[in-house]
Amino acid sequence: MDSLKSVWLGLILAASVGTCCAQPVPEPAPPRAPAWAYPVLPSTAPPAVPDDGVKHTLAGSRQAFTRAELFDLFTAHDWFPESHPPMPAVVVRGRPPEVRACGMCHYPNGQGRPENAALAGLPAAYIVQQMQDYKAGLRRSAAAHAGPHLRMVAAATHVSDEEVQAAAAYFAAQPYRPWITVVEADQVPLTQVVTGSMWAAMPGTAREPIGQRIVEVPQDLGLTELRDPRSGFMAYVPPGSVSRGRQIALQGEGAVLACVSCHGPDLKGLDPIPPLAGRSAQYLYRQLNDMRLGVRAGPGAAAMRGFIGQLSPQDMMAVVAYAASLPP
Incomplete structure (x- = not known):
């Protein structure tokens, strides 16, 4: 009888210990810099597209450049110089060794790419403020080692106020044109990081589930490698993202103000608050994430942080998907 009691007591104790210790396992925190949003060219990657010495051309342009010329960080080679006013010196040439040509990365027409x-069409005062934030250490990145970010910090540290003002006025006067095509999809192309720290679709027709990410790739990698200022990007987003983002942007979410209350109807901006419509979804996500983490902490970012902190990463993806889907 005593042995039977001992057995029952042991079972009860074991059950109670199991119950006490079976705590819910918390979900892992999202990464500070998710790889899909912060592409970094691996150290094992081959060098930039090799120069074959051939002068390449684009339909409709009278210009011709080698690949080496197109990858020169201190010259913004311009396929269509007649399509915009003359570029300021800092935009077209920069100032070696620290200040790269603004138009090289951001394009002479200011359309930019997902990595920058x-x-x-941004307000000139907003551009000036961002350069001041970079210089003061108030605008950093969750992927602090990423090449585009490091180059911006170097430029902001060494550029003169006059050069910043000239570049800001030039880019603010350029119209931002439709550039991003947003597509909701369950399956997306396999991708790899290519020169410029951006994602590109791999050759072939292989697909994989999109999961919880945005996949933004050139519509035509060959034209993008030639820095064609007319060839834009595809942004694949999870199904339902655009409608979910529309709800948050237009109506808000809990204590989160509707995005349009500050960024204006159709998210086209209210000077000096920047426009969001039609901009790169991956780029916009990085900015929200950096503000949420506090690594981007300039005056505007500080005001945004409290609201963004109440949105999940999925909510942020939805908001930027909706913004990118709008006509600029």
Whole structure:
């Protein structure tokens, strides 16, 4: 009888210990810099597209450039110089060794690419403020080692106020044109990081689930490698993202103000608050994430942080998907 009691007591104790210790396992925190949003060219990647010495051309342009010329960080080679006013010296040539040509990365027309900002049509005062934030250490990145970010910090540290003002006025005067095509999809192309720290679709027709990410790639990688200022990007987003983002942007979410209350109807901006419509979804996500983490902490970012902190990463993806889907 005593042995039977001992057995029952042991079972009860074991059950109670199991119950006490079976705590819910918390979900892992999202990464500070998710790889899909912060592409970094691996150290094992081959060098930039090799120069074959051939002068390449684009339909409709009278210009011709080698690949080496197109990858020169201190010259913004311009396929269509007649399509915009003359570029300021800092935009077209920069100032070696620290200040790269603004138009090289952001394009002479300011359209930019997913790894950097589209400057066309931004308020000049906003551009000036961002350069001041970079210089003061108030605008950093969750992927602090990423090449585009490091180059911006170097430029902001060494550029003169006069050069910043000239570049800001030039890009603010350029119209931002439709550039991003947003597509909701369950399956997306396999991708790899290519020169410029951006994602590109791999050759072939292989697909994989999109999961919880945005996949933004050139519409035509060959034209993008030639820095064609007319060849834009595809942004694949999870199904339902655009409608979910529309709800948050137009109506808000809990204590989160509707995005349109500050960024204006159709998210086209209210000077000096920047426009969001039609801009790169990956770029916009990085900015929200950096503000949420506090690594981007300039005056505007500080005001945004409290609201963004109440949105999930999925909510942020939805908001930027909706913004990118709008006509600029």
